[in-house]
Amino acid sequence: MTNKETNDISYRDLYVSPDKIYPRQVNGHFARLRILTVLLLLGCYYVTPWLLWNGDQAVLFDLPARQFRYFGVTFWPQDFIYLTLLLIIAAVGLFLFTTIAGRLWCGYACPQTVWTETFLWIEEFVEGNRNKRIKMDKGPWNFNKLTRKSTKHFLWVSYALFTGYTFVGYFSPIRELGLNLLQFNLGPWEWFWVLFYSLATYGNAGWLREQVCLHMCPYARFQSSMFDKDTLIISYDDNRGESRGKRKKNSDYQLKGLGDCIDCNQCVHVCPTGIDIRDGLQYECIACAACIDVCDNVMEKMGYDKGLIKYTTEVEEKTLGNEKTLFFRPRTIIYTSIFLVVVVAFFYLISNRIPLDINVLRDRNNLYTESFSGEIENTYTVKILNMSQKKQTYVLRVEGFNTIKLEGESEFEIESGEILMLPVRIKIPGEQLTRRSNDIQFTIQASGEEAYKAASAAKFLGPKKK
Ligand code: SF4
Ligand code: SF4
Incomplete structure (x- = not known):
């Protein structure tokens, strides 16, 4: 062409x-x-x-x-x-x-x-x-x-x-x-x-x-x-x-x-x-x-x-x-x-x-503290979201050791659609900790609602074992 x-x-x-x-x-x-x-x-x-x-x-x-x-x-x-x-x-x-x-x-x-x-x-x-x-x-x-x-x-x-x-x-x-x-x-x-x-x-x-x-x-x-x-x-x-x-x-x-x-x-x-x-x-x-x-x-x-x-x-x-x-x-x-x-x-x-969500954030600024009595303490922020249609009363628990204490509010109310940021302290006697990093689990349960239960795994840190 x-x-x-x-x-x-x-x-x-x-x-x-x-x-x-x-x-x-x-x-x-x-x-x-x-x-x-x-x-x-x-x-x-x-x-x-x-x-x-x-x-x-x-x-x-x-x-x-x-x-x-x-x-x-x-x-x-x-x-x-x-x-x-x-x-x-x-x-x-x-x-x-x-x-x-x-x-x-x-x-x-x-x-x-x-x-x-x-x-x-x-x-x-x-x-x-x-x-x-x-x-x-x-x-x-x-x-x-x-x-x-x-x-x-x-x-x-x-x-x-x-x-x-x-x-x-x-x-x-x-x-x-x-x-x-x-x-x-x-x-x-x-x-x-x-x-x-x-x-x-x-x-x-x-x-x-x-x-x-x-x-x-x-x-x-x-x-x-x-x-x-x-x-x-x-x-x-x-x-x-x-x-x-x-x-x-x-x-x-x-x-x-x-x-x-x-x-x-x-x-x-x-x-x-x-x-x-x-x-x-x-x-x-x-x-x-x-x-x-x-x-x-x-x-x-x-x-x-x-x-x-x-x-x-x-x-x-x-x-x-x-x-x-x-x-x-x-x-x-x-x-x-x-x-x-x-x-x-x-x-x-x-x-x-399950219309409920839980998320656990460990306080990264503070690995752990040890008391005079030998208890190891870690701090966390537990984020709980009520995804149901009504206000709920929840109970927070923590598991993973024979003796494990949750300090802070463990029973509270959350409005429908609200998020609660809850600071909690967890204490475990030092002699129970065999490792530096230990697995624990937070569970949240709605009162009167058997099925409304959720869990979140977390790490609990202690001193290095010799
Ligand atoms: S409508 Fe039917 S009859 Fe008319 S042109 Fe189309 S195919 Fe042919
Ligand atoms: S089916 Fe609809 S789109 Fe396809 S040829 Fe017939 S009139 Fe056209």
């Missing part, structure tokens, strides 16, 4: 701007299922932070207090293991689900799909159906277009702001947050996150839409590695559909060599990512099944069998249904086993969780 030719290629030539996609709304079995899923998930998202439990917000990530409150149970940074296990469950669950059901998550439950769907409902409500929207966008700016566009964006922005506010309501008490927002009295971080999340919702669901799935979503990139020939996919039956072509209803199309596809392009018009499923399985397909619904409607009108586009698997598709899809295969067995092990571990640990 000459220099001149190279210079002639501008960035504009290298990047082809995608045409705007105007997905048509569709009626059908899977569309109803998606609407139901969208309403259910959004209902959970918007309602959850408003729920109360014993007068407090039931679900709250209280970051300044380093607590996560969940229906009366408070989790602390010490409970990080539960979050780790939950993340492993979510990741393995997603692998398992993808291997079995393909991209059903993308088509029905992904936040991008869910919010885009509702933004499209608003768009259709304000600007009309697909044809009207295309016509309006191609037409000149006039009063009607200006009014409809500004109404749509006003509704989108309001909805996005409410979404951003709800998101921050998971981290800051939502009722106070609402009052402060109405009075424009939020803190800088609250403003930042409300506006950031609102902008992300408005931008992703209103403008970027399918571009997020096509170019930004990492899951879309690696999910194909979890697919195998038994994974659920959306497929067009080209044995039955080809040759495609227009025809009149009730005409003897088979005589003309035509298949069942009437080439109406409805499956392309409803596709939120703008692809033609008749070209085969493509990474852009999010398995939303809109093309199945619309094609089934077309088939019904034509008097043909439904299922020209359908959920199937590669194995069924290639063998024309002679071979059946396998649910239990090495991949699913491995994922299911890991999933079950982690789920059982999670529930075992959470049901045996």
Whole structure:
């Protein structure tokens, strides 16, 4: 290539701007299922932070207090293991689900799909159906277009702001947050996150839409590695559909060599990512099944069998249904086993969780002191955290030697969520110490709560033995 030719290629030539996609709304079995899923998930998202439990917000990530409150149970940074296990469950669950059901998550439950769907409902409500929207966008700016566009964006922005506010309501008490927002009295971080999340919702669901799935979503990139020939996919039956072509209803199309596809392009018009499923399985397909619904409607009108586009698997598709899809295969067995092990571990640990933490810090400035009577003394700071929901009375004990004395408070009360730093002195007769460094154990027990017991090991130092 000459220099001149190279210079002639501008960035504009290298990047082809995608045409705007105007997905048509569709009626059908899977569309109803998606609407139901969208309403259910959004209902959970918007309602959850408003729920109360014993007068407090039931679900709250209280970051300044380093607590996560969940229906009366408070989790602390010490409970990080539960979050780790939950993340492993979510990741393995997603692998398992993808291997079995393909991209059903993308088509029905992904936040991008869910919010885009509702933004499209608003768009259709304000600007009309697909044809009207295309016509309006191609037409000149006039009063009607200006009014409809500004109404749509006003509704989108309001909805996005409410979404951003709800998101921050998971981290800051939502009722106070609402009052402060109405009075424009939020803190800088609250403003930042409300506006950031609102902008992300408005931008992703209103403008970027399918571009997020096509170019930004990492899951879309690696999910194909979890697919195998038994994974659920959306497929067009080209044995039955080809040759495609227009025809009149009730005409003897088979005589003309035509298949069942009437080439109406409805499956392309409803596709939120703008692809033609008749070209085969493509990474852009999010398995939303809109093309199945619309094609089934077309088939019904034509008097043909439904299922020209359908959920199937590669194995069924290639063998024309002679071979059946396998649910239990090495991949699913491995994922299911890991999933079950982690789920059982999670529930075992959470049901045996003790809402109490003890941490013992030895006074490093003073190794030990020896009294005239021959007793060796070490000093410690015992840090006790009451992770339960109510005030507790605790008893502190120390073990490890036949004669071991704890001097200082040994019975005390701690409010729910409070930390007590307790200085204590431990004394052991010198003749019992056979080594310089000795193991002892502090135990803490809540009065009247047999199961609320925790222990922490510590070192007790004495003089060197000759
Ligand atoms: S909707 Fe069905 S009949 Fe119409 S073009 Fe698509 S596959 Fe063919
Ligand atoms: S091809 Fe069909 S299932 Fe795939 S994204 Fe498009 S409409 Fe949805």
